[in-house]
Amino acid sequence: MGHFFPAGKYLPKGQVLAWHPMCNRLLLLCIPRFVQGVSKLKLCFIVVSLFISLVFAPAAQAAKISSLITDQGDTIHLELSGRQNWDYDLRRVEKAGKSYLQLTVDAIDDASISKMLAFKSGMVSSVTLDKAGLNGKSILNFQVAGDEVESFDYLTDQPSRLIIDFYMNAQNKVKISRPTASVAKAPALENNKKINTKISSNTRMPATADVLVIKQNGLNSHDSTESRSGLFDGGDPNFDRFAIKDYEIKDAPTLRNSGNYFIPYPMIRPENRYWEKMKMAAPIYEIAPKATDENKQARLLLTLFENKRYAVYLKTEEWFQKKYPQSGYNELIDFMTGDVYKSLWQDKDMPKYYEIAVIKYKQALQKHPKSPLAERTSLMLGNMALEKGDSLDAIRLFNDHIEKNYAGKPDAISNDLARVGTGIAFLKLNRYQESAEIFSKLQKDSPLKEIKAEAAYSEGDVYVQAKNYQKAVDVYKDAIKKFPEYQSEYPNAFYNQAEAMFGMGNYRQALDVYMDFMKKFPTNEHAAFAMTRMGELLDILGADKSRVIGAYLETYFRYGESNNAIIARLRLTSARMKGMKTKEVDAATKEILSLVKKLDIPNIEQFGTIMIAQGYTSRGEYEKAIDLLTKYYQQNPTTVDRDLVKHRVVSNITDEIRDQVAAGNFIKAFKTHSKYAENWLKNNDRIDTKYYLAEAFEMAGAQAEAEKYYRDVLNQIYAIKGTTKNGQQTAEKGKPNEDELNLRLAATTYQQKKFNLAYDYLKDIKKPESLSEEQQIERIRVAVDLLEKRGDLDSAVRYLTELLKTWKGQAQLVAEPYLRLAQLEVKQGKPDSAIESLKKIDLLMSDSKSVPEIVHAKGLELLGQLYLDKEEGQKAIAAFDSLLNQYEEKRPLDSIRYKMGQIYFKKGDVQKAADVWSKLKSQKSQFWYNLAQEQLKNSEWRGDYKKYIQRIPAMSQQQ
Numbered sequence: 032m033g034h035f036f037p038a039g040k041y042l043p044k045g046q047v048l049a050w051h052p053m054c055n056r057l058l059l060l061c062i063p064r065f066v067q068g069v070s071k072l073k074l075c076f077i078v079v080s081l082f083i084s085l086v087f088a089p090a091a092q093a094a095k096i097s098s099l100i101t102d103q104g105d106t107i108h109l110e111l112s113g114r115q116n117w118d119y120d121l122r123r124v125e126k127a128g129k130s131y132l133q134l135t136v137d138a139i140d141d142a143s144i145s146k147m148l149a150f151k152s153g154m155v156s157s158v159t160l161d162k163a164g165l166n167g168k169s170i171l172n173f174q175v176a177g178d179e180v181e182s183f184d185y186l187t188d189q190p191s192r193l194i195i196d197f198y199m200n201a202q203n204k205v206k207i208s209r210p211t212a213s214v215a216k217a218p219a220l221e222n223n224k225k226i227n228t229k230i231s232s233n234t235r236m237p238a239t240a241d242v243l244v245i246k247q248n249g250l251n252s253h254d255s256t257e258s259r260s261g262l263f264d265g266g267d268p269n270f271d272r273f274a275i276k277d278y279e280i281k282d283a284p285t286l287r288n289s290g291n292y293f294i295p296y297p298m299i300r301p302e303n304r305y306w307e308k309m310k311m312a313a314p315i316y317e318i319a320p321k322a323t324d325e326n327k328q329a330r331l332l333l334t335l336f337e338n339k340r341y342a343v344y345l346k347t348e349e350w351f352q353k354k355y356p357q358s359g360y361n362e363l364i365d366f367m368t369g370d371v372y373k374s375l376w377q378d379k380d381m382p383k384y385y386e387i388a389v390i391k392y393k394q395a396l397q398k399h400p401k402s403p404l405a406e407r408t409s410l411m412l413g414n415m416a417l418e419k420g421d422s423l424d425a426i427r428l429f430n431d432h433i434e435k436n437y438a439g440k441p442d443a444i445s446n447d448l449a450r451v452g453t454g455i456a457f458l459k460l461n462r463y464q465e466s467a468e469i470f471s472k473l474q475k476d477s478p479l480k481e482i483k484a485e486a487a488y489s490e491g492d493v494y495v496q497a498k499n500y501q502k503a504v505d506v507y508k509d510a511i512k513k514f515p516e517y518q519s520e521y522p523n524a525f526y527n528q529a530e531a532m533f534g535m536g537n538y539r540q541a542l543d544v545y546m547d548f549m550k551k552f553p554t555n556e557h558a559a560f561a562m563t564r565m566g567e568l569l570d571i572l573g574a575d576k577s578r579v580i581g582a583y584l585e586t587y588f589r590y591g592e593s594n595n596a597i598i599a600r601l602r603l604t605s606a607r608m609k610g611m612k613t614k615e616v617d618a619a620t621k622e623i624l625s626l627v628k629k630l631d632i633p634n635i636e637q638f639g640t641i642m643i644a645q646g647y648t649s650r651g652e653y654e655k656a657i658d659l660l661t662k663y664y665q666q667n668p669t670t671v672d673r674d675l676v677k678h679r680v681v682s683n684i685t686d687e688i689r690d691q692v693a694a695g696n697f698i699k700a701f702k703t704h705s706k707y708a709e710n711w712l713k714n715n716d717r718i719d720t721k722y723y724l725a726e727a728f729e730m731a732g733a734q735a736e737a738e739k740y741y742r743d744v745l746n747q748i749y750a751i752k753g754t755t756k757n758g759q760q761t762a763e764k765g766k767p768n769e770d771e772l773n774l775r776l777a778a779t780t781y782q783q784k785k786f787n788l789a790y791d792y793l794k795d796i797k798k799p800e801s802l803s804e805e806q807q808i809e810r811i812r813v814a815v816d817l818l819e820k821r822g823d824l825d826s827a828v829r830y831l832t833e834l835l836k837t838w839k840g841q842a843q844l845v846a847e848p849y850l851r852l853a854q855l856e857v858k859q860g861k862p863d864s865a866i867e868s869l870k871k872i873d874l875l876m877s878d879s880k881s882v883p884e885i886v887h888a889k890g891l892e893l894l895g896q897l898y899l900d901k902e903e904g905q906k907a908i909a910a911f912d913s914l915l916n917q918y919e920e921k922r923p924l925d926s927i928r929y930k931m932g933q934i935y936f937k938k939g940d941v942q943k944a945a946d947v948w949s950k951l952k953s954q955k956s957q958f959w960y961n962l963a964q965e966q967l968k969n970s971e972w973r974g975d976y977k978k979y980i981q982r983i984p985a986m987s988q989q990q
């Protein structure tokens with residue numbers, strides 16, 4: 032136990048009277064005022080009596096409970112209010128063959144009783160009140176309609192209510208069992224007993240229920256290990272919405288993470304828990320009245336102190352010390368004056384008051400080393416230094432406290448508390464080995480389990496701060512295993528452990544531990560960081576983007592008032608920039624830049640800048656992203672993460688070149704590359720940048736240059752095979768596929784008439800099915816062209832025929848192989864087969880309207896020519912007419928119109944031919960029109976000549 036004041040002196044109340052650092056806080060705060068002459072024995076009796084009265088009296092003296100009972104159809108809902116801590120019992124009883132649910136609870140007010148006694152329903156036929164309740168309690172009997180009617184009772188904390196639902200369980204498979212939660216009896220025996228309700232999956236269960244716990248001091252409170260406080264999804268109280276199954280995890284999450292940017296979140300720092308208790312349980316001073324001026328002046332000082340009139344107090348105290356230098360009240364006044372300066376320091380945050388407070392306390396300790404306040408004050412000096420941030424002075428003061436041994440024994444609890452403070456001070460100085468050694472020794476040597484637990488959980492913090500993550504995880508797990516009953520008091524054991532796992536790349540395990548943290552500590556100030564990190568982990572593990580955004584949204588709605596939710600808000604804003612209008616983007620960027628200033632986290636400004644740049648990138652505004660990152664790089668040359676920013680800039684440049692090439696604008700791609708070639712792209716190790724440049728050269732017709740770049744890219748890919756860089760480039764989609772490269776090399780070498788080399792590149796394509804459909808078609812085309820060049824028409828035709836039989840491609844892709852097949856069949860002298868292939872192209876166009884126009888036009892032209900060669904004029908006319916109707920305005924088809932007119936002309940239908948040829952007059956080329964006119968003139972001359980010859984015999988006869 033602590034120290035008592037000897038009889039005959041002033042007797043302050045509270046901690047000053049009987050202080051013990053580890054004693055029950057209720058005793059520390061609730062010891063009343065005492066007067067001179069009280070003996071130690073009588074004092075102990077008063078303290079014990081007071082404790083009993085404080086624990087047991089409130090239930091009897093509290094106001095009565097009010098209640099409300101309603102029939103909600105399938106449920107009878109009883110709601111009781113008027114208590115913060117509930118002492119009740121609910122059980123099933125049988126009376127005279129009838130089934131009752133009996134509720135015993137503190138006294139209910141008369142109005143509520145009247146309403147309940149008048150209540151009737153299908154499930155509850157009557158309610159009666161027993162008059163013989165003990166200690167003024169109300170005993171209510173709810174007569175229910177048999178065993179099918181069951182009840183479910185639970186507590187809520189804001190507001191505090193006891194709720195009981197009666198409902199019909201037709202299956203009646205499992206009964207509800209609830210032990211009585213009673214604070215009024217034997218709290219020591221009920222230590223840490225949890226009052227739970229066990230229900231099978233078949234029974235009705237509300238969305239959530241709080242769990243009642245009885246602590247050591249006998250007071251009800253909510254254990255954060257089990258309870259759910261604050262905002263949460265009642266339909267998913269276990270946060271299963273953040274869980275991810277093994278089969279949902281995409282390959283290589285570690286590699287996929289390499290392209291993302293995550294900042295380390297602040298760890299939960301070890302708290303000096305007992306210092307916080309000491310501040311809450313400050314000494315309460317008292318001076319017994321006497322009829323002397325000295326006593327009156329001393330009591331005046333006490334009044335000024337209690338009313339916090341510190342300026343007047345200090346002037347009065349100075350006057351009092353001069354007038355009564357040997358006063359018997361000096362011991363109390365000396366410590367009280369130290370308290371005044373400590374309060375001024377804490378209220379005004381002015382260092383000078385801290386310095387004076389320390390001096391005053393040290394003077395009081397020197398003058399009154401045997402005072403009951405000496406042990407507490409000595410320990411408090413170390414904690415004050417720790418709170419001020421002077422860790423070296425804190426270590427010195429804690430060591431001085433242990434050396435002076437105010438408690439009179441080396442293993443005193445206050446000495447162990449000083450060692451805890453020393454361990455925290457060493458940690459703040461980043462002297463990890465000394466800190467870990469202190470916490471490890473306390474676990475072995477301290478006689479008190481609470482301090483052992485404190486040391487065990489704090490040791491894990493040492494290794495987190497030292498970035499020895501695996502050791503930190505092991506230590507935390509060991510602490511939870513050894514001291515499971517204390518885990519609800521140490522959120523650091525879960526949050527810091529999860530951050531350590533994240534730092535090691537153990538993403539799946541980190542997500543699970545973060546979920547545990549959220550279940551146990553949903554209102555912790557770091558909960559916003561935890562939920563944001565859960566969203567980031569879902570992203571890393573490959574979850575659907577909607578779940579990732581959902582995690583950020585929930586963080587913002589749940590903890591939006593906290594600055595710790597700003598990171599989730601930054602990610603949300605960045606993700607939404609893609610769909611914003613220009614003005615909205617400008618507002619969003621300003622918002623992000625203003626938000627980052629509210630958080631005191633390393634690299635937060637850099638994080639905000641990258642989030643804005645990422646938003647610009649998603650919009651395809653690469654130049655804005657590049658300019659933003661470049662300016663940040665230039666403005667923060669000493670603090671910027673150079674590799675990170677350079678990687679982001681190069682990524683934007685590469686994406687811009689890629690999009691320009693994809694749009695067919697190879698000239699812009701060359702300009703973009705040239706703009707950054709001597710700065711950001713210098714010594715660039717990204718493979719895909721050179722690949723897109725090679726595509727631009729190929730598109731520009733510079734096949735030799737394209738081949739050179741493609742070959743360099745392929746050699747780079749071979750060089751990094753089996754390395755970490757290979758995995759990173761693949762995950763970031765910064766490495767082209769080998770088969771794609773071989774196809775491009777085959778195409779470029781074929782254009783250069785390097786047919787053997789092109790054939791070798793085609794053979795190196797290992798998985799043609801992994802190519803895109805367009806690439807597969809191109810592969811077919813190059814292969815067929817090569818076979819044709821080798822004169823192997825049969826193989827080329829067989830290759831195309833087999834492919835078209837088995838491949839279920841899209842119409843716009845299948846049409847070209849059919850055209851190529853028809854061309855080869857013509858060369859083979861198989862016009863009928865070619866006609867069938869060409870007819871399929873026309874059919875595909877009719878069905879899908881998605882065949883490329885150039886392919887369809889060429890197909891119709893060849894089809895008409897084949898019919899013409901077979902002297903099937905009418906079919907040829909149909910093919911040519913279809914071609915002209917669809918494409919004459921888009922393509923130069925004068926020769927086709929001339930051919931179609933010639934078919935009519937040869938059939939002798941000169942007028943029809945003239946009609947067809949007449950449209951040639953409006954065409955740009957006059958050649959075909961003039962040729963048609965010559966045909967018509969010759970036809971007219973022959974007609975006139977024939978008529979002349981036919982008239983000659985008649986003339987001769989007349990002669």
